[in-house]
């Protein structure tokens with residue numbers, strides 16, 4: 001995947017799809033069952049399969065936002081944080097930094113783990129974006145690129 005292409009992506013389905021497949025290793029699955037728990041719990045999808053990494057293919061728009069379907073990694077922090085955790089769990093980076101200048105941008109830096117001690121401890125991924133979720137998604141895609149290059 002081209003670095004410049006990734007850096008130009010905006011919040012939305014295209015970025016969410018890339019993150020789902022390239023970072024999260026997730027796929028849509030039609031074996032989820034829709035259920036409404038009424039006003040107390042709202043609508044939910046119940047998993048009826050044995051996959052560990054699928055999401056409900058169907059979705060509905062509700063007052064709680066979209067339920068089911070492709071996780072909205074690039075626009076909902078609760079999903080963006082699962083992406084961040086996934087990148088941490090690769091154990092490929094010794095430093096994962098999120099900096100913010102408070103009012104303008106988020107700057108994310110990933111530094112590759114190097115047990116030889118010879119590296120200069122400089123970031124191999126730098127992403128700047130006004131949006132927190134988008135910054136995380138782009139950094140994760142670029143980070144996975146680097147991991148896959150070194151395989």
Ligand SMILES: [Zn+2]
Pocket residue numbers: 029030031049050051054055
């Ligand atoms: Zn499934």
